[in-house]
Amino acid sequence: MTARNLNIDGQRLLSRLKALGEIGALEGGGVCRLALSDEDRLARDLVTSWMRELGLEVRIDRLGNIVGTRPGVEDGPPVMMGSHIDTVRTGGLYDGSLGVLAGLEVVETLNDAGIATRRPIAVAAFTNEEGARFAPDMMGSLVFEGSMSVEEAHAVTAVDDGTTVGENLARIGYEGVAPCGAPALHAFLELHIEQGPVLDEEGLVIGAVEGVQGISWTEVRVAGVSNHAGTTPMRLRHDAGYVAGATIGFVRELASLIGGDQVATVGRIELYPNLVNVVPGSCTFTVDLRNSDEECLREAEQRLHAFLDDLATREGVEITRHALARFVPTRFDEDMVRLIERSAAALGHSARRLSSGAGHDAQIIARACPAAMIFVPSHRGISHNIDEHTEPDHLVAGANVLLGTLLDLAD
Ligand code: HGY
Ligand code: MN
Ligand code: MN
Secondary structure: OOHHHOOOOHHHHHHHHHHHHOOOEOOOOOEOOOOOOHHHHHHHHHHHHHHHHOOOEEEEEOOOOEEEEEOOOOOOOOEEEEEEOOOOOOEOOOOOHHHHHHHHHHHHHHHHHOOOOOOOEEEEEEOOOOOOOOOOOOHHHHHHHOOOOHHHHHHOEOOOOOOEHHHHHHHHOOOOOEOOOOOOOOEEEEEEEOOOOHHHHHOOOEEEEEEEOEEEEEEEEEEOEOEEOOOOOHHHOEOHHHHHHHHHHHHHHHHHHHOOOOEEEOOOEEEEOOOOOEEOOEEEEEEEEEEOOHHHHHHHHHHHHHHHHHHHHHHOOEEEEEEEEEEOOEEOOHHHHHHHHHHHHHOOOOEEEEEEOOOOHHHHHOOOOOEEEEEEOOHHHOOOOOOOOOOHHHHHHHHHHHHHHHHHHHO
């Protein structure tokens, strides 16, 4: 059998996605597999067992990044496929998992067909892509690629229980010994659900992703004065909750003001003491700003900072800001984007180019080697939501485009 008329085994891919989705399964659907949680450990155990069954050499680095490698006819830098298996608290079955499991499916298809590729092939599951529990997002690929030190990452504390990345890696038994940084890779491919509405609305199957928009995450801490909700006249208040509320409204207007594809979200908010009859004395909230244009993103950040400075004076509170994550817009390798388009056309799948609204490991690995992404549609553009859904045919189509593109790169 030649490599050209190979197809992945769709049922096998779908059953692995189902099996992985059972780890952290939520009542009523969806998945909660927060980074370095017990559910993440179980998922890691399952994925590494599959890697070993496929004969891959499994390597775990000091941040728990998992890489399974299949030798090529020649030595040298591998072509890597991969993504992440951690999820947000209200995650779906496919965000991240598809990219890792489709990589395993490509390997098993080549094993079944007895096909050896010229270059080695690797499949990666990067630690903590979501950044929901430990910021920044794409932490694992940042450390794997070398932009973030493993020591810095180990020291990051969780928003939920204050424990560190290092403590949790040790607790779940995934602090490996392999060094991090400066990986030797020939190319990197990530298959991922679009998580937006474009492919679904246009009735297309494959996205050849040209790049990822810029991302700015800020944690804002407000120190006001808690006081009695009934006895404190409005003129005497220093209301931390009001600052959060005003900012939520401000960022919505900021997105319209900046225009284009600017998006803005206050996703996490904690009031203290969070009681019905107490003026909030302190508050912590996050602001997520994104734009495909770096200048516009910078303007959005500057306007947010000016708004908060002015609000602090007017409300008589103290506001401190802490950058949780900051990524400039990324362009993927044009030749690889073309390979993806060619592979989709060869399989007869409708396709278009588009940019990614979500952050991905590929945008970090693109700093170490040529990288690109393949998207498949998200039903009604929904993701980071338990109703996240992608048609099985589309999942299989994406994995076949991954196989075709991988073979172009590995031979
Ligand atoms: O936030 C993101 O874009 C990604 O899901 N971590
Ligand atoms: Mn993802
Ligand atoms: Mn995600």
